[in-house]
Amino acid sequence: MSESPRALMAEKAAKLDAADELASTREQFVLDDVVYLDGNSLGALPAHVPDRVADVVRRQWGELRIRSWDESGWWTAPERIGDRIAPLVGAAPGQIVVGDSTSVNVFKALVAAVRIAGEGRDEIVVDATTFPTDGYIAESAARMTGCTLRPVDPARVREALGERTAAVLLNHVDYRTGRLHDLPALTAAVRAAGAVSVWDLCHSAGALPVGLDEHGVDLAVGCTYKYLNGGPGSPAYLYVRRALQDVFDSPLPGWNSHAEPFGMRGAYEPAAGALRGRVGTPDILSMLALEAALDVWDGVPVEAVRAKSLALTDFFLECVAAYVPQGGVESLTPAAHEERGSQVALRCADAGEVMRRLIERGVVGDFRAPDVLRFGFTPLYVGFADTERAARVLADTLSR
Numbered sequence: 001m002s003e004s005p006r007a008l009m010a011e012k013a014a015k016l017d018a019a020d021e022l023a024s025t026r027e028q029f030v031l032d033d034v035v036y037l038d039g040n041s042l043g044a045l046p047a048h049v050p051d052r053v054a055d056v057v058r059r060q061w062g063e064l065r066i067r068s069w070d071e072s073g074w075w076t077a078p079e080r081i082g083d084r085i086a087p088l089v090g091a092a093p094g095q096i097v098v099g100d101s102t103s104v105n106v107f108k109a110l111v112a113a114v115r116i117a118g119e120g121r122d123e124i125v126v127d128a129t130t131f132p133t134d135g136y137i138a139e140s141a142a143r144m145t146g147c148t149l150r151p152v153d154p155a156r157v158r159e160a161l162g163e164r165t166a167a168v169l170l171n172h173v174d175y176r177t178g179r180l181h182d183l184p185a186l187t188a189a190v191r192a193a194g195a196v197s198v199w200d201l202c203h204s205a206g207a208l209p210v211g212l213d214e215h216g217v218d219l220a221v222g223c224t225y226k227y228l229n230g231g232p233g234s235p236a237y238l239y240v241r242r243a244l245q246d247v248f249d250s251p252l253p254g255w256n257s258h259a260e261p262f263g264m265r266g267a268y269e270p271a272a273g274a275l276r277g278r279v280g281t282p283d284i285l286s287m288l289a290l291e292a293a294l295d296v297w298d299g300v301p302v303e304a305v306r307a308k309s310l311a312l313t314d315f316f317l318e319c320v321a322a323y324v325p326q327g328g329v330e331s332l333t334p335a336a337h338e339e340r341g342s343q344v345a346l347r348c349a350d351a352g353e354v355m356r357r358l359i360e361r362g363v364v365g366d367f368r369a370p371d372v373l374r375f376g377f378t379p380l381y382v383g384f385a386d387t388e389r390a391a392r393v394l395a396d397t398l399s400r
């Protein structure tokens, strides 16, 4: 009996779902009947977060008011939540502080990196394919520090490094193509050149192991509203390797990172440790929504997330190859696992219109100009049947 490709793939999806160790984490999220493949842009809502946020608003703010800075742990939230993110990115405690946006943290990290690199080093190397904000801020940071900006393709970073390189800002995963860059090797090369590495983890944290401590990364930043499901505009984080904390000289020294914040001194004296990365009063409502959202990671090894992510993206590519006629789409995402993040980017004609129709039919990805369909796979709540359905709807949409 010959079966259709669709029946075969559906059967395969059912088997993969049945064997999925992470299948039960999906119940912790609020998801209706859509296939949500946009968690690389805004993660879904964990179901327990609204009640926790309501408690923060009604009780902590409404009843305890000013006492909550102390009694509800508001003041220490940036470091405490940093320590919850730490194991997800391979960092020991005391090196991550949560606050501000990724854009602002890129600025802090990059200027601090140039200051650490010291005299005679006056070039900033930046990933030429970077997310725009990183490029804009690198350009401004270069101007402010008297450096020359050198945008280079990540594949050519090694050739660009030299005695004059101060800092190197790279993305762990390319936001457009989903390409995973070789963080261990590139970090080692930057170190060997005597420069300071700054990694943007927006598209890797929560999707794959990062190994910040293990690989000797100097500084790193990332957002929390993508794979970490912190909510729209939830605060970002800044990692400062322990060995660099004493020489981390923030370009935004606010009262929150003062050694004695309530001393109200005229002269700035930085606090010890990661909290040097703090600036002003933290955004408590967003920050505590994030803290609640991080509960879904309890007992979830990031290695299991990575294994499922690769299985999902493999399976999606397999279904797309089986369903979409040759030439209908072109994958920009590398086939090799060691070069793939947790998304699949497909190029096709009329991509904006194709994505609009996909969303209408309950398959939510996003469109990046001029011609890219992005599908983010969040292993905590995307399954294999979802993945098969997404490929099926895509093939139907393209054939219309």
Ligand SMILES: *Cc1c(COP(=O)(O)O)cnc(C)c1O
Pocket (backbone or CB within 6 Å): 101, 102, 103, 104, 131, 133, 134, 171, 175, 200, 202, 203, 223, 236
């Ligand atoms: C999402 C993303 C950002 C977002 O920066 P915000 O300051 O949060 O707007 C920055 N860099 C990269 C690589 C991203 O993917």
